[in-house]
Amino acid sequence: MARWIGEERAALLQSRLPWMRDRGVRMVMGTDAGLPGSVFDDFPGSFGLYEELGFSPARVIEMATSDAAEALGIGAETGRVADGLRADLLVVDGDPLAGVEALRRPRLVVKGGVAHVPPVRAE
Numbered sequence: 001m002a003r004w005i006g007e008e009r010a011a012l013l014q015s016r017l018p019w020m021r022d023r024g025v026r027m028v029m030g031t032d033a034g035l036p037g038s039v040f041d042d043f044p045g046s047f048g049l050y051e052e053l054g055f056s057p058a059r060v061i062e063m064a065t066s067d068a069a070e071a072l073g074i075g076a077e078t079g080r081v082a083d084g085l086r087a088d089l090l091v092v093d094g095d096p097l098a099g100v101e102a103l104r105r106p107r108l109v110v111k112g113g114v115a116h117v118p119p120v121r122a123e
Contacts, residue, residue, distance in 0.1 A: 017053050028071045029064035047100035057100050086112065 021027065029046060043064070050060045069079025078086045089110040094102030109116045 014053060017050075017055075021055070026067060026071065027063050028068040029060070044100065044103040047103060051100050057097050060100050061096060061103075088112065 017027070029043070029050070047060050047064065050063070051057060055063075066075065066079040069075040069077070076085075078088060081087065081089070087110060089108075090103070090106055091108035091110075092102045093105040093107050096102040105121075106118045109118060
């Protein structure tokens with residue numbers, strides 16, 4: 001993490017974000033928090049930071065989906081796979097619960113019931 005934001009800021013985040021989590025502060029994923037190197041076109045790239053801070057891959061995914069939908073006031077419509085909700089899905093190559101890096105390898109996106117196959121990226 002220090003490679004992204006520097007040693008001092010990394011140490012501060014490493015102490016504060018878990019502290020906030022343990023006290024029930026709602027956290028959602030984002031890439032526009034003003035950190036050096038933040039970009040708007042690499043949402044999954046921010047997930048690794050939270051994994052490095054000790055959040056489980058399952059928790060990181062929750063923050064990016066259901067928690068974000070709740071924070072935006074659309075949790076009754078989307079953010080989870082459940083009866084009556086929009087079934088927007090991301091299918092990836094790999095197990096994202098084993099590591100969020102799998103989210104960088106999308107194989108299928110279903111949005112509003114329409115399937116989209118992203119182009120295969122060279123690695």
